Amino acid sequence: MTFSEWIVEPVNWAFLAMAIPMVIAALRVVTSRNVVHAALFLVLALAASAGLFILLSAEFVAWVLVLVYIGAVVVLFLFGIMITRAPIGRETNLSHDTRWPAAAAALGVFAVTFWLINAVTEQMGGFGDPLPAVGRATATGILGEGFINTYLIPFEAVGFVLLAALIGGITLARKDLTPAEEDEGARV
Amino acid sequence: MVSAVTSAPSILAAGDGAADLSSGGFFAGTAWIMLVLPFVAFLAIILVGKRMKGLGAELAIGAMGVNLVWASVLFVQNMAGGIYREVNLTIAEIGTLGITDRNLAFELGFVVDGLSIMMYWVVAFVGFLVFVYAHGYMKGDIRVPWFFASLSLFAGSMLVLVGAPNLIQLIIGWEGVGLASYLLIGHYWEEKENSDAAVKAFMTNKVADVGLILGTILLGPALGSFRFSELSVAADAHSDLLGGVAVAGALLLFFGAMGKSAQFPLHVWLPDAMAGPTPVSALMHAATMVTAGIYLMARTFPLYHQMATEARPWMVTIAVITLFVLGFLALVADDLKRVLAYSTVSQLGYMMAAVAAGGYTAGLFHLFTHAFFKALLFLGAGSVIHAVHSNNMSDMGGLRKEMPVTFWTFVVGSISLAGVIPLAGFWSKDEILATLGHEGYTAFMWVAILGAFVTAFYMTRAVALTFFGTYKGHGHPHESPRVMTWPLVALAVPSVIAGLLNIPGVSWGPIRNFTDWVGARIVPMGDYHPKAIEWDLAAYGLIAAVAGIALGWRLFSPEAETQPARDRLEVPVLYPLLRRKYYIDDLYMKGVVNPIKGPLARAVDWVNGYVIDAVINGAGAVTAWLGGLVYGRLDQQGIDLLLNAAAGGTRGAGGKLRLLQSGKVQQYAGAFVVGALLLVVAFVLVT
């Protein structure tokens, strides 16, 4: 499949319409000088990826992404930003002064992955075919069955991890009081 | 979704008993309102109670008033002709299990039949009066809105419990009652004692709840349904259906009932539950909490009566121990409310004995009459406490003149409880005695008669110490405000006349006997109830009561009343035994803790001093000698050389390597990324 064959398919326009903003938003996340803007660009990037999921007929995951990430995690981030009194406005030292090692590492990652993708695609010869599942929605019931049949143990484990994270979060973020302060708190 | 079952449920061979019961009218169909309304009041009080004039009391009283109207209509309807209606709303299907190939389901709903109507009415009636009384009692107290919210929750949970058509909903109500009682007992939680009492009540009930839940888990799947109606039908049609499971399940349910209904040895929480405000005690002892266990036994009566007959002698034994042994504790208590609490425990023993022995009607009738006079006694006690600001009878005395309404109503309640003809308590207690005698528990019957003597004795003592003689407290007691006295009067009336509803063989025109209308169940209960008054038994009971009153008056009358006279019951063995509550509370301390602290500790000390120390000292000496040897020869001359060389090398290398350890996380992360990339490339190239 050549690029010209690829680009005439309307569904790929939709893909590009989401992928390009996504990449731009991702770049802004890591370069923005304003923490709040960075978090909001993350919302944009994640929303775009949710759109891609819908394109790939994974509606449930898409909505989970919207609810959990955009609904909860980003709000958590914003709270984190506010509580740590991170600089809300423009801030010059949000990144390190020397960024080229980071950029080099990132480029290296991309180069290696891209090389791998190309190599494997050529080797298998099949990745160029259109994706078969597109256009058929996945029944959410299948996911549910997967969770409580095949992946029951991981499911439980994840539940446990969430619990541990909850307790850990509370323990970490809780203010350690001196005995005098504790008495104060008990009286209130 | 909604399946209204207005007649016999179908699964097993249907009983024909429900045929002559009507489905009731509008009020039976909408009985769920009674179950919901207190919860609405609960939420409303929490939300807006603080801003209302009566601090939310009017909402609680209003909800209970509507409930009273509803329950009264049903009550009258059911008196005229039996009602049976059951509505089940399936919430979730659980699966196919058990002997019936039906889906086990989690259902909510309500049932309107003779038993539940009686309970609805008792809860609504006593609840309404207690709420009104509490409005006066709690005036100016702390956390009033929360108090009334909890009271509403308490009554509402009890209504959910008695309206439950299945075991699951019953458990929901049951736990709600436990929660609300915890909140209310601990209302004055600032004092450690009170919050301890709340925790004790909650934990004791929790222990028993395990039995209830296990019994439910056992019986529900075995039967294929959690519904009481299907349990009744099954028990009626195939009494051997469940085999041994029935006995195990029945005993487990009974264990649950033992907790809520304070049967020996799980009674310990009830006397301590006096820590709550007095209206709470009245509600708890009369209508909402302790009756739950009796109600459960009555609701599952067919299980005990037809399926699990082997369980019954054990239950009767426990109940009789409760009624007799624990009644004595009221003899020595100085706290007026504690006297009443032990009397409640004892009366619950009567009810439980009756229901366990097969006297469905007798047990419920005693529950019915007891609700009135015990609520009356508690509210009367509350009125006294309100006046003298003390719970102790040693601070009371001579209140007869200052508090006439309280005095007279308290006396009415006392002699009703003592069982003097023709007051309510006489008739219901007599029926229990007759049932015990008829079912072959003759010895227990005599014990119960003796128990009646004890009851009369301690109630006389309480009345004499509280209202006669001279006032020993501080300040000037005065009669309580009218909002508190008229509930007393309203409760005194049924305390006198309620017994007339169930005189064996006597009916009052169109009003049917209590036996008939409380027996309006899907399947006739097949219990024993006396067909005519058994005068000889009645005479024994009456003699016991009168003798108890006479002895009590002899010992505690104003003439005899001096401080030593109060302790005239100092029978050498019995008195300390009773003061220490049979050492049940001490059992754990003296029986378990002290032996470990005393002899065992000394033994351990001896072993420690002579055996272990000798060994250790010996080992120490040997080690020291060996150590000297090793240090001198091996260590100084051999090993140190090696070690010094190694340390020097490490220090040199560390000096170089420590530059890598910048402590900057991101440098580590970067190194990690690069390393991972290199590994990936290496891996791909190799394969």
Added chain:
Amino acid sequence: MVLSQFLILGALMFSIGVYGLLSRRNAVTVLLAVELMLAAVNINLIAFEAFWNTAAAHGQIFAIFVITIAAAEVGIGLAIILLVFRNRASGNIDQLDLMRW
């Protein structure tokens, strides 16, 4: 649509995330970069799911696992940042050099 386009997009996102992870100073923004990397992984998972088209939707299940773990990670991460901020009055990650010799 073909598989490669999603894989390349995922690789791009992941690399951007790596860049953010290594170049950012502020701890919160580092966490944001980690989220980007996880999102990239999710894209890969979903794309492979669409490619293999299994009946049991394993890829989507794992994507949900990833989302869940990410949520837990954010919770813990922010708690740690909060703690650090409280102790050091700074949200900068390069001042966290307690692990240094």
